[in-house]
Amino acid sequence: MKYKLAIFVALLALVYTRDYCRVYSCGTVDDSDDLEYCAQRDNNDFGNWNVQQCVGENMFCKTFASKAPGALQYPARCEEIKPEVYQKTFTASLGTGVDGDYCESYKDCHRSYYSKGVCQDNVCKVPTREGSKCKVNIDCPMEHFCNSKSRCTEARKAGQNCTKEIECETGHSCLRLVEHDKDENICIPHNYLDDGVLFAFADTGYFREEKTDLLEAKQLKPIFSPYCESINHVQLGKNLFQCRKADTNLNSDLSRKSKGNNCIIQTYTNEDPQKYDVLINKTERSLCGFNKDNRAWCPLKAGDKMAQYFYFNWVDRMNSFKCSRFTQNDPESGSICHDYYVAMQNKDEDLFSYYKFQATVVNEDSAQVWANTANNNKCVAQSLTLDFWNGHYATFEEYTYSK
Structure with missing residues (x-):
């Protein structure tokens, strides 16, 4: 017995x-x-x-x-339980709105001895022009900065020389292309650099440099990159980086029959910069989520088609806005680009796609977030994962993954 x-x-x-x-x-x-x-x-x-x-x-x-x-x-x-609010309310804050920002009265716009911003049709506008006297960058009109001679100067365009990040026009960064000229810094459009390109930041004080602990052990890790076409780079030195292809799932279906099944991830993390295109396979475990078909899901990676769609869909939308480089893009600070604010108020799905990218790819718990939200039923999205969707259901059917 x-x-x-x-x-x-x-x-x-x-x-x-x-x-x-x-x-x-x-x-x-x-x-x-x-x-x-x-x-x-x-x-x-x-x-x-x-x-x-x-x-x-x-x-x-x-x-x-x-x-x-x-x-x-x-x-x-x-x-x-009140979920995190995506649609934040504008908070009037005296004098923080830059040229092109949303405003409700002239008090919301930056005003100084050199530049007295006014509010017209809910948009902050400054009276300064090219060559106007200035003290700080936000004294100047959009796509201008205050130079060392305290004059408003037109922002540098793609390919032009620069010394600081703020000198480049919106959507560009001041970088040094190592293999071209070690002493020349130029304005580079975001997501422009090809795989294998070595670069450094000209304005290191503007960026948070990655920790270099792992470099001695020759263990490179992929880093999300707005500078590279493949939205991925690795760090080779204190201020030395190289564009690499982003991690990608070998099986684009992303689903497994049960949790714990191996997912083959293709990565490009060889420590030799000459071998930037050498493919390395690694394995990660699949996870269960709140899905409708008892499948497990592989972690979504930056190089996967879905993740690329999220990111570049957001980039295209942001590039359609007329915004200053110096806007905080934060309604609670009182400085937010007018076009961006209006889109937020309308719960623009293209803006929400970047939140999807962050939550399912970049964040620490992204693998579980992706597993939870992949292949949801509508009722699950309106209950168990409501705090993720936050009412953005217009692209729900497009987002929920299916074979």
């Missing part, structure tokens, strides 16, 4: 430790105000979880901070 009981316990343990992902499907929606549970499981814990949208504003299923599916509280109750 004891032998049979031991076998039964072992089989039971095997069932409950298997790696199948759960299925999160839409249950029958209860419109009553006293809805208590927003997710209920079937008898088999590894089977279905029926999910329904919580009733009321800011009501959604309570999960633990890790947002791991296995950490979902059971029974999952509806609670009022």
Whole structure:
């Protein structure tokens, strides 16, 4: 009898430790105000979880901070939790608005002895021009900076020489192309440099240099890069970087039959700068999420088609705005580009695509965030992962991954 009981316990343990992902499907929606549970499981814990949208504003299923599916509280109750607000409210702050910023009165615009900004049609406009006297950069009109002679000077264009980041026009950085001329700094458009290009920052005080601890051990790591066409670079020295192809999943489908299955990641992290295009394969583990088909998902990488779409969709939208380099682009600071602010107020999906890129690729817990939000049912997006979507459902069907 004891032998049979031991076998039964072992089989039971095997069932409950298997790696199948759960299925999160839409249950029958209860419109009553006293809805208590927003997710209920079937008898088999590894089977279905029926999910329904919580009733009321800011009501959604309570999960633990890790947002791991296995950490979902059971029974999952509806609670009022205000998600992070993407649409921030403009806060009037005296004199912080630069040329082109949103404003509600002239007091919101930067005013100084040399430049008294005015508010016209909710846009800050400065009276200064090329050659006008100035003290600080924001005294000058858009695409100008205050030079060492305290005069407004037109910003440098692509390919022109520079000494500081602020001298380049919007969407450009002041970089030194190492293999061309070690002493020449030029303005380079963002996402322009090809794979293999070695570069350094001309204005090191403007950038936070990466830690160099790993360089001695010859362990390079990919870094998200707005300077390289492949949106990825590696650090070779204290102020020496090289553009490399971004990490990419070998299997573009990104799904696995169960959690823990190996995902083959293609990376380009050879320590020899001459071997920048040498491919190295590494493995990462797939994760379960709140998906509708009991699949596990490989971590989304910057080189994957979906991630590239997120990033460049946002870049194209931002490039369509007429904004100053010196705007804070933060409504709470009182300095935000007018075009950008209007787009935020309209919950522009193209702007939200950058948040998707950050949350699912760049952030520390990005692998789990991607697994959680990939292949969601609409009811899951409106309950278990509501704080991620924050009401941006217009591109939901485009975003949720399917084969």
